[in-house]
Amino acid sequence: MRASELIGRDVIDRAGCPIGVVTDLRCVQDGPLRGGTATPRLDALLVSPRHTGAMLGYHRPAQHGPWLIRVIVERLHRRARLVPWSAVVAHDPQILLDVTADTLRPLHQ
Amino acid sequence: MSEPAGRVLYLHLQLLDRQVVDPDGEPVCKVDDLELDLDDEGRPYVTAILIGPRALGPRLGGRIGRWVTAIAARLSEKEAETSATQRLDFGLVTEIDSAITVSRPVDELDVRPLERWVDDHVIARIPGSRHASE
Numbered sequence A: 001m002r003a004s005e006l007i008g009r010d011v012i013d014r015a016g017c018p019i020g021v022v023t024d025l026r027c028v029q030d031g032p033l034r035g036g037t038a039t040p041r042l043d044a045l046l047v048s049p050r051h052t053g054a055m056l057g058y059h060r061p062a063q064h065g066p067w068l069i070r071v072i073v074e075r076l077h078r079r080a081r082l083v084p085w086s087a088v089v090a091h092d093p094q095i096l097l098d099v100t101a102d103t104l105r106p107l108h109q
Numbered sequence B: 001m002s003e004p005a006g007r008v009l010y011l012h013l014q015l016l017d018r019q020v021v022d023p024d025g026e027p028v029c030k031v032d033d034l035e036l037d038l039d040d041e042g043r044p045y046v047t048a049i050l051i052g053p054r055a056l057g058p059r060l061g062g063r064i065g066r067w068v069t070a071i072a073a074r075l076s077e078k079e080a081e082t083s084a085t086q087r088l089d090f091g092l093v094t095e096i097d098s099a100i101t102v103s104r105p106v107d108e109l110d111v112r113p114l115e116r117w118v119d120d121h122v123i124a125r126i127p128g129s130r131h132a133s134e
Helices: A067-076 B053-060 B062-075 B079-083 B113-121
Strands: A010-012 A018-028 A041-048 A081-084 A088-090 A095-097 B008-010 B019-021 B027-030 B033-038 B044-051 B086-089 B093-096 B100-102
Touching: A018 A081, B027 B044, B033 B053, B053 B062
Parallel strands: A010 A095, B019 B100
Antiparallel strands: A010 A018, A018 A041, A018 B008, A041 A081, A041 B044, A088 A095, B019 B027, B033 B044, B044 B086, B093 B100
């Protein structure tokens, strides 16, 4: 599997409602060791109803300013959500979740 | 959902299209895609950096993506290269920052087949390219 195969893929919740597309893959560097380094392991999918994936890094807590751009990006992606990988029951050809969209907290809150 | 413990990486933002450099800072390649495998818990983890047009083509998609992939296959010298995508094992990665550093020098990594093809098929045919004066 390739990262690009997951990015851009449609995400459907348990009720069959589309909640957006995958715009990024959040990983934690705690995967199996390779060459003495822990590999990045998928932790959550960043899902946005907008196909434009450019959140300019404002989905990261460390990214604060410039505030005007942050406000615009957060407004455009106000319905973006982080979906834990544990909620994914299938990922090909669509990503199917075992939770409904209303149980997923919006990214910007 | 809160930020997890441990170093967090956003693959699209922080890895895809980043420059890969060797220990001396020499450019090696760009990250065109990432190969994922499933661990025992069924969670994908990164196993390799995929490089070259055969990694980039499918990512671009559409007609342009197919052209990029087909041209790369046409330019490949070895039959094995036509189907295989070039990869750098993630075990070679020593640092992930604004660039991704790998542990081996660029000369030891066979990552420039297009440059090699141009060298053999174009540059080599230019009179004087073989240092004839020496």
